[in-house]
Amino acid sequence: MEKLDAVFAALADPTRRAILARLADGEATVTELAEPFAMSLPAVSKHLKVLERAGLISRGRNAQQRPCRLVAAPLADVAEWVLAYRRFWEESFDRLDEHLREMQEGGRA
Amino acid sequence: MSTTREFTITREFAAPRELVFRAWTDPRHLTRWYGPRGCSTPLESISADVRPGGAWRATMILDATGQEFPTGGFYLEVRPPERLVFTWREPGGDAESVITVELADLGDGRTAMTFHQSGFTTQETWENVQDGWESALERLSEHLAGHTTEEGTGS
Secondary structure, three states, X not given: OOXXXXXXXXXXXXXXXXXXXXXXOOOEOXXXXXXXXXXXXXXXXXXXXXXXXXXXXXXXXXXXXXXXXEOOOHHHOHHHHHHHHHHHHHHHHHHHHHXXXXXXXXXXX | OOOOOEEEEEEXXXXXXXXXXXXXXXXXXXXXXXXXXXXXXXXXXXXXXXXXXXXEEEEEEEOOOOOEEEEEEEEEEEEOOOEEEEEEEOOOOOOEEEEEEEEEEEEOOEEEEEEEEEEOOOHHHHHHHHHHHHHHHHHHHHHHHHHHHOOOOOO
């Protein structure tokens, strides 16, 4: 059940979002992923572990290369349904709250 | 069944419920808040035919990857400014839920919202939804009949 929190925590980081964006174009090795970032391989590996734990990426079995690929729609996981959608709406409602406040302040209610 | 796929969220907003209801039904409002952080829902992806049986859709785009998550469904019950019931096709899947939004006037321009989402997991829930559809269609035909006899053009 903590997995969905892991998904959102994983997405909260700009480097990890950039890694996901790169993987959206196709699989890549750790070395390839590290290239655009001024970052050591262990630092990138750490990010990949976070993404892997969140179920957002999967890694090949080849011990040397372990190419990473994007896993589609982790939110579809049945076991995490409630957590996922509760989170979905709670975040939306935070935005709704802000939006309503802005509307009121703008005097356009 | 091990667990029921449903949950309730309650929230209080510093806005009158007419405005909160509009925020749920008007695309110009929905584009500002629909979807979790890290997503945007462009105005042009949203349409809402807000009446029982009417369709709605909205596509969320994950800012980080550009990945699109279309959502959509049908309105089952529309009772401004207090109650809205609609089906919700889940992002990234074909499964559907029923969402019920109830708005209570707390006075002083404040509104309490009770949000309930229930996923279809069993034949029973499907049947309940189909019953819901029938009553929605009945209401629609009553609504249309009312309009014809009152020669109303809508308010």
